[in-house]
Amino acid sequence: MPEFKTEIRVTWVDTDAAGIVHFSNHFRFFERAEEDLLRRIGLSYSLIRSKYGIGIPKVEAHCKYLAPLKHDDIIQVSVLVDDIKEKTFKEEFRAINIAGDILAAEGYIVCVALSIETGRSIPLPLDIVTKLKAFSKS
Amino acid sequence: MPEFKTEIRVTWVDTDAAGIVHFSNHFRFFERAEEDLLRRIGLSYSLIRSKYGIGIPKVEAHCKYLAPLKHDDIIQVSVLVDDIKEKTFKEEFRAINIAGDILAAEGYIVCVALSIETGRSIPLPLDIVTKLKAFSKS
């Protein structure tokens, strides 16, 4: 199964006064996993911007919170690229608290290829599509 | 229509190197609107925790990004409480960039009542339900 996996440790600033990770930070964890995945296939936001003249901003994001995360917890975030379309692709995330092997959160993000010059959506460069398929379902 | 509305100005730290608001920060804007709504009906996370012995953490969050937000933009965030169930309630958010009256983002958050003592979900206190209904659909 071609999932990409990365580990993230919860730091103090990730938490809030309830003693758990603030719900917005799970999306930051997801994005960090995305950045690690992109780096693994030779890409980065900066490179995508400079080489292809596009950005890949998020057009949709979703998360279900299943178990709270606390300071110093280590999560394994897995990413599976899914639904690669002409101009968009979707990533599915699962964050597992490795202490106890507990699914802490799962969600998805949809990215769109956007021309930096025009600000309009454009087809994903074939090169990026090919690279993303290394971690896609089908 | 019983929507609650609040205004938020985009600050510099909300942006990222693409020159727009980072996607995780829309959830922070949503929560700030939620906090303002709760304050309007005489509640706050702190008061809910101390008076009722419960927290209301998020169990689900979703956002669609429709138009980018930039530094110094002012958004009007409207909240509509929906789907008040025994232990959960849902809030629907719309963030409108007041320059141009453009819908920038829309999403929802689902909160659950959780006993601070046991960490388990419990029925929402009737008092909170009654107050939330001031900004609910039905």
Place this chain on the structure above:
Amino acid sequence: MPEFKTEIRVTWVDTDAAGIVHFSNHFRFFERAEEDLLRRIGLSYSLIRSKYGIGIPKVEAHCKYLAPLKHDDIIQVSVLVDDIKEKTFKEEFRAINIAGDILAAEGYIVCVALSIETGRSIPLPLDIVTKLKAFSKS
């Protein structure tokens, strides 16, 4: 006294698991006060960048934490521009918790004028200097 003052409410995401505002967020409060001050004198980071071709990044920042801030606290942040030099200026901040009139934090930030084109420090535009003097000590 030519201090500039603005009010900021502590939101949930500003706090950490110790139940107080994370120390890094005081700097964000300081910057938000700086943004409000700039707006008052007809400036903003975006305008400074587009009109004068410069950025004014921070070269130094300092804060003393005197009393903890909690969720929902309202602080009054005052700013005094000081030490306007050829290429830099300094801002002094005081954050007072208006409940109890308690000095919660004080600090300073030093900004430098940087050419966006060359990345090098350059003299502050006279127009900006003149405007900053509205809130300077001398």
Place this chain on the structure above:
Amino acid sequence: MPEFKTEIRVTWVDTDAAGIVHFSNHFRFFERAEEDLLRRIGLSYSLIRSKYGIGIPKVEAHCKYLAPLKHDDIIQVSVLVDDIKEKTFKEEFRAINIAGDILAAEGYIVCVALSIETGRSIPLPLDIVTKLKAFSKS
């Protein structure tokens, strides 16, 4: 030389619309280095709170920004514990951009031992002092 060193990669959310790391985030990098150091000597904020009944909040923080950091940069943050006093200790930080071996930032943080029960400063537990000395100057 008993410096502690750790590596941190700049992520997308660390940046702002100027394309560089937001100045407040250097303090978060410093704290992450502090957390890594504490973990190395068998401590963590959570353990310090539960085992000793104290927190070690910051009472002072300072940073000089010497060279901008960009997305995907890797910094090596070194920490040296200094000035261990009865109730406080100071940490000195240096963040080096490993591409080019450029000093990007340097600063310090002063922490105080605070009783969680009374909220008052108390002497640092001897055990913590002994452990901190592993990475202190003298």
